[in-house]
Amino acid sequence: MRARPGGARRAVRPAPDPRPPRRPSRSPRPRARGGDPVPDGLSVRAAAREAGARLALIAPGLRATWRELAERAAEEAAALRRRGADPELPFPVTVRADAESVVLLLALIEEGITAVPLDARWTESERSAALARLAPPPPLEGDPHDPERPLAIVFTSGTSARPKAVVLSRRAFAAAAAASASVLGWREDDRWLLCLSPARIGGLAVLTRCLAARRPVVVSPRFEPEGFARIVSEERITLVSLVPAMLAELLRRLPAWRPPRHLRAVLLGGASAGEDLLDEARRRGVPVAPCYGASETCAHVTLALPGAAAGCGPPLPGVEVAVRDGRLCVRGPVLFSGYADAGRIAGGPDAAGWWETGDVGRIDSAGCVHVTGRADETIVSGGENVSPAAVERVLRGHPAIRDALVAGVPDERWGQVVGALIVTEGPPPARPALDAWLRARLSGAARPRRWRVVDALPLTREGKPDRRQAARLLADPAPPESGQ
The missing domain is CATH 3.40.50.12780 (ANL, N-terminal domain)
Structure with missing residues (x-):
């Protein structure tokens, strides 16, 4: 340098x-x-x-x-x-x-x-x-x-x-x-x-x-x-x-x-x-x-x-x-x-x-x-680079979502797709309505394809978001309360 x-x-x-x-x-x-x-x-x-x-x-x-x-x-x-x-x-x-x-x-x-x-x-x-x-x-x-x-x-x-x-x-x-x-x-x-x-x-x-x-x-x-x-x-x-x-x-x-x-x-x-x-x-x-x-x-x-x-x-x-x-x-x-x-x-x-x-x-x-x-957290989906932090900022802007943590999930077709853990203020938003809301704010590669509603986001002992644990949870083939 x-x-x-x-x-x-x-x-x-x-x-x-x-x-x-x-x-x-x-x-x-x-x-x-x-x-x-x-x-x-x-x-x-x-x-x-x-x-x-x-x-x-x-x-x-x-x-x-x-x-x-x-x-x-x-x-x-x-x-x-x-x-x-x-x-x-x-x-x-x-x-x-x-x-x-x-x-x-x-x-x-x-x-x-x-x-x-x-x-x-x-x-x-x-x-x-x-x-x-x-x-x-x-x-x-x-x-x-x-x-x-x-x-x-x-x-x-x-x-x-x-x-x-x-x-x-x-x-x-x-x-x-x-x-x-x-x-x-x-x-x-x-x-x-x-x-x-x-x-x-x-x-x-x-x-x-x-x-x-x-x-x-x-x-x-x-x-x-x-x-x-x-x-x-x-x-x-x-x-x-x-x-x-x-x-x-x-x-x-x-x-x-x-x-x-x-x-x-x-x-x-x-x-x-x-x-x-x-x-x-x-x-x-x-x-x-x-x-x-x-x-x-x-x-x-x-x-x-x-x-x-x-x-x-x-x-x-x-x-x-x-x-x-x-x-x-x-x-x-x-x-x-x-x-x-x-x-x-x-x-x-x-x-x-x-x-x-x-x-x-x-x-x-x-x-x-x-x-x-983080550069090493970039999700590459279908050749497109996606910033997890940018997707999280958009998700937190939804009135029903209190917090979110995004990670890449392996996918045979796209290499990776975006997955998101979300903490909601009340009942989870309906998937069709949420997809429509996100479609107006995120490109196709950046829109989450897998979801999981959780009571709290996984954190490290230092209180930082644990993206590796999020990826493991989202990679579950059939996580509860998830969307595909």
Whole structure:
């Protein structure tokens, strides 16, 4: 890929200062084992020196300052050394959104040991498949606190393909935290609610952003709408990261809920959010901030502040986003180093520093990024390319359909046909009437040929639509309440 992907629109913003977004004290910087200062703000010991008395972690039954959190992390680090943790080897740990996992991850970051966070909800087979990517382990050489050393290896969600082991450096985490802060900003009273698993980049990046900014993280091990609303109110949460399925459940289960005034941004990423969901959230006063990113970009690289931008917003400072052949490409210091697989790290950005995301999208005249789907999810029916996301948007516009998930179904004549799982507001619409409604809005290849009415769409554990499971359900030769 060329430095300027062929003839396409490109958006770029100047890089932010990579230091933490607050003036540090004159306390000495934390030092690596070789005696050199740690080159970034990702140190709980430094946070204890600079903001020791400030609140750092809020969890059920626990309120810890940065000084107290550093002490807990030091104890955990000693336990890790007794367990044989080695900076030369990646260290798998099972984590969830709780205080124990926060302390464990901060200890690994402080020691310069590459964390491999594994979701506590995974089955044994899922865990084994993930760890198989690291057998033998990739090479980890040099100073444990070198900016290019891996801080973590995180696994992609794998909604349409086998999960990949993404290698992310300290440089990527520090740059991502600084870029996000330069747009979102930090206030003295900010508290970020962590209700995403820190085994995924969306959750882990919340922790590193708060560490870099010396701001408290509030953990909620299990997302549940009533509990979420209570924590946001009682703990005066100002920032939270959600995926669209979480927001949709919150609005559906709590129709009378309105966010408190202190909640200033709900970052919405992980999957494309439908316009109906965004409109309903805004109508109820939710300060939604759609963003775009991936594990490979160390979380979001664009951000649309509430009421300030279209789509997923413009790129963060220091990040370039371009479109080549319809696909979004990213360049900047936030990018990953490569994928860990079979004892090596490979497949990172190209020689010009660009990474092709595999997402289909566009950049508008204001420089805002719009994501329309995944290139690898395209359905090819009779030689025609069909975007599942585009069909889903049309289906959600039908008055009787609350939600939809589209996938390709193998077909002897057409290669694939479009299939759709639908969730209805009441009785399912009559098939002839629905066909007539769709005929006015979709081409022949894009119109669903197989249907299944379900109570809820299949989701991954991260709350993303599970298109692979949808395809399996739709491939059933005679699914209940289906049309052919």
